[in-house]
Amino acid sequence: GESVGLHLPTLSVQEGDNSIINCAYSNSASDYFIWYKQESGKGPQFIIDIRSNMDKRQGQRVTVLLNKTVKHLSLQIAATQPGDSAVYFCAERGAGGSYIPTFGRGTSLIVHP
Amino acid sequence: GAGVSQSPSNKVTEKGKDVELRCDPISGHTALYWYRQSLGQGLEFLIYFQGNSAPDKSGLPSDRFSAERTGGSVSTLTIQRTQQEDSAVYLCASSLLVGGKEQYFGPGTRLTVT
Numbered sequence: 001g002e003s004v005g006l007h008l009p010t011l012s013v014q015e016g017d018n019s020i021i022n023c024a025y026s027n028s029a030s031d032y033f034i035w036y037k038q039e040s041g042k043g044p045q046f047i048i049d050i051r052s053n054m055d056k057r058q059g060q061r062v063t064v065l066l067n068k069t070v071k072h073l074s075l076q077i078a079a080t081q082p083g084d085s086a087v088y089f090c091a092e093r094g095a096g097g098s099y100i101p102t103f104g105r106g107t108s109l110i111v112h113p
Numbered sequence: 114g115a116g117v118s119q120s121p122s123n124k125v126t127e128k129g130k131d132v133e134l135r136c137d138p139i140s141g142h143t144a145l146y147w148y149r150q151s152l153g154q155g156l157e158f159l160i161y162f163q164g165n166s167a168p169d170k171s172g173l174p175s176d177r178f179s180a181e182r183t184g185g186s187v188s189t190l191t192i193q194r195t196q197q198e199d200s201a202v203y204l205c206a207s208s209l210l211v212g213g214k215e216q217y218f219g220p221g222t223r224l225t226v227t
Contacts (some may be wrong), residue, residue, distance in 0.1 A: 018124070032214050043204050043218030044156070089155060099144070099212035100169065103156040 008044045010109045019077040019106045023036045023090035026071060030092035033066060036100060047075070047088075077109075085111045115139060117219035119205050125225045126195055134190040134222045138207030145182055146216060147190050148204045156204065162188065163211045195226045 013019050025033070031052050036044035050057045050064045050073075057064050058064040073090050087108050091101040125131050138145050143164045148156040158172035162182040173179070177195075182188040192199055200227045202223050204214040 029216075034214055036218075041220070043220050044204070044216075045218070046215045049214045085122070092155075093214060099163070100158050100161055101216075102158075103148075105153075105155045110153075 001102060004031065006094065007079045009105070010108045010110065013080050015080060015082060015111055015113050017069055019080045019084070019109060019111075020086050021075045021077075021090075021109065023073040023075075024065055024105055025073060025090070025092050027092055027094060027102070028068070028095055033064070033073050033094040034091045034104075035062075035064060035094065037084075037086045038089065038092060038106070047081060052061075080109075080111050082111045082113055115207070116209055117205060117217050118224050119203075119219035122220065122224060123223045123225075125227060128197060128226055129194055131193045132195055132224065134192075134203050134205075134224070136205030136219060137190045138186065138188070138205070139209075139217055140186075142207035142217070143185075144208045144210050144213055145188050145209050146206045146208075147180055147188070148206065150202045150204055150221070152201075159190070159203075182197075192224075195224075197216065197226045200224055201225045 032049050034048040034049040037047050038044040048059045048062055048064050050066050061078045065074045087106040089103050089106045091103045093101045103110055120135045125160045129220040147159040150156050160180045161169040180190045202221040202222045204218055206218045208216045
């Protein structure tokens with residue numbers, strides 16, 4: 001079956017460093033890829049998405065890169081802050097009317113002050 | 114705030130009992146999703162209500178699970194004859210449009226089956 005997975009379950013960084021969270025996907029028919037942030041005890045929160053016909057999209061302190069050749073997605077966080085500590089999930093939305101996103105397992109980002 | 118709310122926040126029940134979990138989506142949001150999240154895992158899709166169309170129940174793990182959405186707003190997820198493996202956080206999300214990429218999640222209900 002199709003799957004979305006993450007390479008690293010835990011990422012530790014120092015405050016001020018840039019963070020890169022990676023995600024592999026297998027469904028080449030997905031039309032959108034989405035990143036969510038989940039803080040402890042809360043539901044996931046939408047961060048940014050990217051359409052499958054794009055390679056890069058920037059938001060506030062975050063950049064998402066999509067490499068369709070190797071089916072790889074990454075989330076870059078600039079100048080990481082302690083408030084960025086959370087679990088980050090990538091998700092893919094199937095094309096062709098399948099609006100059910102498939103979520104990866106998640107990466108725990110720990111930011112040390 | 115007018116975010117997604119869920120109740121109860123925590124529920125402890127004995128094996129074999131039925132439970133009902135409630136979700137109040139953001140007013141006006143057409144689509145509503147239920148997910149299950151086990152410890153250290155990603156989100157497992159359960160069911161999707163899409164406007165006035167029939168719900169997509171393809172993610173429900175067994176016939177002990179059911180859900181309804183009344184009046185296009187509040188939704189209730191019911192688990193009958195709970196089992197220990199049902200223990201998880203149950204998350205509800207809504208989106209403005211059917212197929213909306215940006216889903217707004219509630220805080221979840223932590224279900225513990227003893």
